[in-house]
Amino acid sequence: EPEVTQTPSHQVTQMGQEVILRCVPISNHLYFYWYRQILGQKVEFLVSFYNNEISEKSEIFDDQFSVERPDGSNFTLKIRSTKLEDSAMYFCASSGVNTEAFFGQGTRLTVV
Amino acid sequence: RKEVEQDPGPFNVPEGATVAFNCTYSNSASQSFFWYRQDCRKEPKLLMSVYSSGNEDGRFTAQLNRASQYISLLIRDSKLSDSATYLCVSGDSSYKLIFGSGTRLLVRP
Numbered sequence: 001e002p003e004v005t006q007t008p009s010h011q012v013t014q015m016g017q018e019v020i021l022r023c024v025p026i027s028n029h030l031y032f033y034w035y036r037q038i039l040g041q042k043v044e045f046l047v048s049f050y051n052n053e054i055s056e057k058s059e060i061f062d063d064q065f066s067v068e069r070p071d072g073s074n075f076t077l078k079i080r081s082t083k084l085e086d087s088a089m090y091f092c093a094s095s096g097v098n099t100e101a102f103f104g105q106g107t108r109l110t111v112v
Numbered sequence: 113r114k115e116v117e118q119d120p121g122p123f124n125v126p127e128g129a130t131v132a133f134n135c136t137y138s139n140s141a142s143q144s145f146f147w148y149r150q151d152c153r154k155e156p157k158l159l160m161s162v163y164s165s166g167n168e169d170g171r172f173t174a175q176l177n178r179a180s181q182y183i184s185l186l187i188r189d190s191k192l193s194d195s196a197t198y199l200c201v202s203g204d205s206s207y208k209l210i211f212g213s214g215t216r217l218l219v220r221p
Contacts, residue, residue, distance in 0.1 A: 033207075041213070042199075044211070091155055101158075103155040105154070
């Protein structure tokens with residue numbers, strides 16, 4: 001069964017450092033997303049990406065965040081200068097047209 | 113007001129019990145609805161989509177009431193493996209998903 005894969009599974013970084021979280025969406029999907037979940041809280045939408053551009057972003061997705069699809073398979077989330085409050089589980093998801101979204105297993109980001 | 117609201121639980125039920133979860137959503141423009149299941153520290157996994165006509169998948173039945181902006185999930189004959197957090201989710205026209213905070217279910221032997 002096709003699946004969304006994310007790397008790394010766990011990333012520890014120092015405050016102020018840049019991190020790149022990587023995702024390989026399901027191959028025939030067209031819509032890509034990043035969500036985050038702070039420990040004990042709900043899953044929150046960050047950004048959606050379609051046709052090589054951002055289609056929507058939330059208030060959380062400020063100038064410190066960026067997304068990229070550098071090639072035909074990868075979809076990345078970059079946080080330029082991490083803060084302690086960026087510590088969370090980051091989930092990548094993908095969907096086709098009028099199909100449900102499937103999530104990767106997540107990257108746990110710990111900012112120290 | 114929260115966009116998607118759920119009772120956090122926990123619901124603690126014996127094996128074999130029937131349990132029902134409810135959820136309300138505030139955005140009347142929401143176009144799609146889902147129940148996802150999330151195990152501790154894992155990713156959300158799609159359980160089922162929810163339609164106005166109601167849909168059933170084995171022991172699970174989901175129902176949508178657009179007039180009341182209300183979504184339900186019924187689990188019959190609960191199994192120990194059903195223990196998880198159940199996330200009520202709405203989607204808009206851009207396929208963005210809005211998650212509720214989840215309802216925790218504990219099924220005891």
